Amino acid sequence: MTPSPTILPEPSPPLVTVTLPPYPPPQTPTPLGTLTVVPTPRVTAAPPAPGTPTAVPTPSGPLPPGLKVVYGETDGLSGKTTIWLASAANPTLRRVLATFDHKVGYGVQGAVSPDGNKIVCLVIPSDAGERAARTTAGELWVVDLDDASLHRLANQAGYLAMWTPDSRALVFGRLVALENPKNPQAPFRTELYLVTADGAEQRLLLVDETAYGLQPLGWSVDGQQFYYAIVTLQGQWELWTVDRTGGLTQFQASFPSQYLIQSASLSPDGTKVLLKVLDRGQYALIVLRVDGLEQKTIVSGATGDQPINQYAAIWSPDDQSIFAHIPPQPGQPAHLERIDLRTGQRRVIPTEPIGRDEFVIPQAWSPDGKWLVVLKYPRLQSLAYLMQATGGPMAQIPLTQSSNWVNLFGWTDRR
Amino acid sequence: MSMRYAHFQPLFRAGRLLLCMALLSFLLLAQTSDPSQCAAQGSCPVPAAYGRQPYPDELINAFDRAGTNRLGNEGPSLPQIWKGYPSSQARLVSPYVPCILLKVIGYTESTGWKQFAADYGRYGYTVVSADCGYGIMQITSGMGGGAGFEPGRVSAEPAYNIGTGARVLIQKWNGLNVYIGNNNPYVVEDWYYAVWAYNGWGWVNNPNRNCPDNNPNCGYAFNPFRPSFNGSQPRSWYPYQEIIWGYAGHPPGAGFWEAVPLTLPSRRSITNPPPPHIVTPRPFHGSCSIVYLPAILKNYPR
Numbered sequence: 001m002t003p004s005p006t007i008l009p010e011p012s013p014p015l016v017t018v019t020l021p022p023y024p025p026p027q028t029p030t031p032l033g034t035l036t037v038v039p040t041p042r043v044t045a046a047p048p049a050p051g052t053p054t055a056v057p058t059p060s061g062p063l064p065p066g067l068k069v070v071y072g073e074t075d076g077l078s079g080k081t082t083i084w085l086a087s088a089a090n091p092t093l094r095r096v097l098a099t100f101d102h103k104v105g106y107g108v109q110g111a112v113s114p115d116g117n118k119i120v121c122l123v124i125p126s127d128a129g130e131r132a133a134r135t136t137a138g139e140l141w142v143v144d145l146d147d148a149s150l151h152r153l154a155n156q157a158g159y160l161a162m163w164t165p166d167s168r169a170l171v172f173g174r175l176v177a178l179e180n181p182k183n184p185q186a187p188f189r190t191e192l193y194l195v196t197a198d199g200a201e202q203r204l205l206l207v208d209e210t211a212y213g214l215q216p217l218g219w220s221v222d223g224q225q226f227y228y229a230i231v232t233l234q235g236q237w238e239l240w241t242v243d244r245t246g247g248l249t250q251f252q253a254s255f256p257s258q259y260l261i262q263s264a265s266l267s268p269d270g271t272k273v274l275l276k277v278l279d280r281g282q283y284a285l286i287v288l289r290v291d292g293l294e295q296k297t298i299v300s301g302a303t304g305d306q307p308i309n310q311y312a313a314i315w316s317p318d319d320q321s322i323f324a325h326i327p328p329q330p331g332q333p334a335h336l337e338r339i340d341l342r343t344g345q346r347r348v349i350p351t352e353p354i355g356r357d358e359f360v361i362p363q364a365w366s367p368d369g370k371w372l373v374v375l376k377y378p379r380l381q382s383l384a385y386l387m388q389a390t391g392g393p394m395a396q397i398p399l400t401q402s403s404n405w406v407n408l409f410g411w412t413d414r415r
Numbered sequence: 416m417s418m419r420y421a422h423f424q425p426l427f428r429a430g431r432l433l434l435c436m437a438l439l440s441f442l443l444l445a446q447t448s449d450p451s452q453c454a455a456q457g458s459c460p461v462p463a464a465y466g467r468q469p470y471p472d473e474l475i476n477a478f479d480r481a482g483t484n485r486l487g488n489e490g491p492s493l494p495q496i497w498k499g500y501p502s503s504q505a506r507l508v509s510p511y512v513p514c515i516l517l518k519v520i521g522y523t524e525s526t527g528w529k530q531f532a533a534d535y536g537r538y539g540y541t542v543v544s545a546d547c548g549y550g551i552m553q554i555t556s557g558m559g560g561g562a563g564f565e566p567g568r569v570s571a572e573p574a575y576n577i578g579t580g581a582r583v584l585i586q587k588w589n590g591l592n593v594y595i596g597n598n599n600p601y602v603v604e605d606w607y608y609a610v611w612a613y614n615g616w617g618w619v620n621n622p623n624r625n626c627p628d629n630n631p632n633c634g635y636a637f638n639p640f641r642p643s644f645n646g647s648q649p650r651s652w653y654p655y656q657e658i659i660w661g662y663a664g665h666p667p668g669a670g671f672w673e674a675v676p677l678t679l680p681s682r683r684s685i686t687n688p689p690p691p692h693i694v695t696p697r698p699f700h701g702s703c704s705i706v707y708l709p710a711i712l713k714n715y716p717r
Contacts, residue, residue: 074649109651127545129545129546131546177615260623276625378642
């Protein structure tokens with residue numbers, strides 16, 4: 001074990017360095033008759049009707065068993081996105097799920113349902129204006145991972161949906177411009193809707209036109225409360241919930257007011273919020289209980305205006321750890337760490353050597369805890385990598401053209 | 416989905432135009448005088464016009480003249496603009512909008528300065544977005560009339576459309592009670608807040624509206640690790656004004672504008688809500704040619 005050179009706000013156990021395992025990891029032998037080669041990205045034989053999402057059949061068969069990543073690959077110049085399903089163990093094994101034509105300059109955002117059966121996609125239509133593209137122009141489509149069928153779920157969406165824990169419904173939001181805003185700083189009304197996955201029922205959950213901003217955070221573990229943060233016109237962040245059934249809102253806690261809060265992320269079990277804050281010129285990561293009664297600084301001290309100087313962190317699927325990009329400090333380059341929230345133990349996660357001006361930031365942690373997706377700066381839009389959560393070699397999520405954009409939607413074990 | 420509409424828009428619009436003309440003839444014959452009934456046939460307030468899509472080099476003069484209020488009869492009248500900070504020391508001066516901003520906003524709004532849905536030099540109908548934004552500058556506000564400009568000309572005339580974009584920008588500048596530097600319209604960097612407001616003031620374009628889980632694809636916030644925009648990244652990662660600043664320094668081709676490496680304010684200086692005053696980011700820049708050549712004197716290759 002190597003003693004940690006990092007100064008922590010609280011005493012912490014030693015830093016642990018792990019040796020690099022091979023990539024790809026040992027795999028289950030592929031059953032005969034299943035796909036073993038990379039399908040060449042296909043040109044659709046007959047162009048689909050313009051703007052119509054196309055479910056592409058998969059004649060080449062299912063992928064090998066094991067966890068898969070679902071991601072979008074966007075040609076930013078033509079406004080076309082292909083949704084791929086790829087093996088986490090070997091992402092070059094992939095198949096097309098659907099394609100979308102959409103507004104040039106925008107990708108397709110998506111989220112896999114917690115049960116891994118469906119994907120919801122937010123698509124900005126080609127004729128949307130620049131303002132509408134940021135507020136109300138989106139269309140929500142659901143792709144079924146079993147048969148690649150898809151159906152339109154809702155129109156006029158501005159926010160990507162968040163699935164309920166039971167995968168039966170999801171929340172989406174929109175920003176509606178106000179004719180006569182009460183305060184010029186808040187010229188939009190935020191609306192949140194709950195819609196069932198089959199589109200049969202859509203209900204307005206929440207309307208707010210008093211806050212400066214509203215940020216959806218996620219569901220309580222029982223799926224009954226939806227957490228969101230509002231930023232008041234005075235700049236104060238507050239945590240609120242809205243009830244799934246009745247639309248009743250309830251104040252939960254104020255976020256620490258002494259910081260400039262930059263982002264908030266709800267833990268998977270809905271009991272804690274991870275905050276990235278700026279405190280008198282220094283960045284810090286703070287974990288706050290949703291009732292506001294307990295707050296803990298996880299790491300702090302980073303300074304500087306460049307992207308590399310910021311912390312970045314994601315929750316582990318079991319809520320017990322975070323995975324963080326740690327900015328460079330004297331004598332220590334930027335690196336990834338896994339931080340155990342119970343013990344405070346910090347473990348450096350080794351990655352492949354990267355360029356001098358590059359660094360990687362964590363983006364997603366697989367539900368089984370084994371895999372990570374990281375992005376490499378500065379080409380974050382194109383360079384996404386799969387690696388084991390213990391560190392090691394990184395496998396790039398494949399793109400048909402290197403200039404295309406990659407956009408992770410989530411994880412599934414469907415084939 | 417939308418492209419379906421986009422592809423068939425000209426046909427729909429042509430049909431709608433014919434329908435409107437027929438209806439207008441009927442109304443005139445019936446001695447009623449409410450042409451707005453015709454416009455009401457469509458979902459947007461003004462019909463699309465049919466016209467020739469100019470080449471980019473044919474539009475550069477219009478941008479330059481619009482920014483310096485020299486469009487004359489080709490454009491709408493521009494209001495005077497406030498200059499000076501604090502506001503107690505500000506005064507109204509001749510209208511001015513940095514030409515680089517007009518050019519970049521026009522490109523961003525209608526990729527390639529497209530007034531009409533046609534290739535350069537060809538004819539087509541006005542580009543009208545699903546939310547009723549018209550032409551090069553995607554004018555939405557005031558298209559119902561009564562806003563001090565002629566909506567029909569916004570739809571039909573590229574130069575008038577650009578001039579109306581300049582008018583909207585000046586209105587944004589004059590209407591905000593937040594300021595950059597000395598609130599000098601001749602300093603491009605001082606337009607940061609006004610350009611933000613051109614797309615949507617408030618939280619929607621706040622640069623600190625970060626993705627909560629560092630997922631740049633989270634869809635309702637911006638990538639906190641985004642490098643400066645250079646035209647190659649998804650627009651959804653960036654506040655509108657950062658896209659405009661980025662394109663200014665990274666022109667999409669040789670025919671649009673000379674690169675101007677505009678300076679953004681530090682993201683950390685923009686709080687929630689943004690502060691009422693921040694200093695001008697340095698180095699700052701000016702814009703617009705002092706002398707312009709009328710189009711007729713230019714030796715256009717086409």
